[in-house]
Amino acid sequence: MPGKASLAIKQKALDNLIQAVDGAESVVFSNYQGLTVDQDTEMRKGMREAGVSYTVVKNTLALRAFDQMGITGLEEICKGPTAIAWSKEDVTLAPRLVKKYVDQFKKTEIKGGIVNNELSDLDTIQALANIPTLEVLYGQLVSRLIFPVTSLAMTLGALAKKGEEAGIEQVADLVEAKTEEAPATEDAPAADQAETPADPEVTE
Secondary structure: OOOOOHHHHHHHHOOOHHHHOOOOEEEEEOOOOOOHHHHHHHHHHHHHHHHEEEEEEEEHHHHHHHOOOOOOOOOOOOOOEEEEEEEOOOOOOHHHHHHHHHHHOOOOEEEEEEEOEEOOOOOHHHHHHHOHHHHHHOOOHHHHHHHHHHHHHHHHHHHHHHHHHHHHOHHHHHHHHHHHOOOOOOOOOOOOHHHOOOOOOOOO
16 A cells, blocks of 8 residues: 555646646647657757647556546547647647657657647647648748739839830830730721611512
């Protein structure tokens, strides 16, 4: 039977885990087995610098902690070696970072996760992992916004170059010259000039 000291240590570990993950936007469970020491060190450093917390947990401790937080159904996820990563700032951050190292090292795997205090399936975690960062999204938005301006600038630049080659200084003159070069089209006959049918022959 565990002594009081052992129970106190376990209770402290439980309380620390609950306090650490409480309020997390997302939690990702992964299997860390197969990582080398260098790979584990690199991954931990990268996550820490990105603002993601990461730790290896005992399955029984994780089950008790999340059960006390009202999150159940983790029995299948918490089998075998288990590590958890979480972020309190961005719901996509932990999934994206875990996936990054899963793809990089080819030795770990995502087992599941929790999003907004609800158990989420693997497809949801993978979908969150594939969402670009805010910086990338902002960059894509800016590119789309400035594309028309860039296109106009390129068109004006091409016109200016053609004008310079033709010895034309004013853009209006260049446009007029282009208009004059356009092939003329035959005018349709005017209504009053259109051929009218002959009057029918009147017979007495």
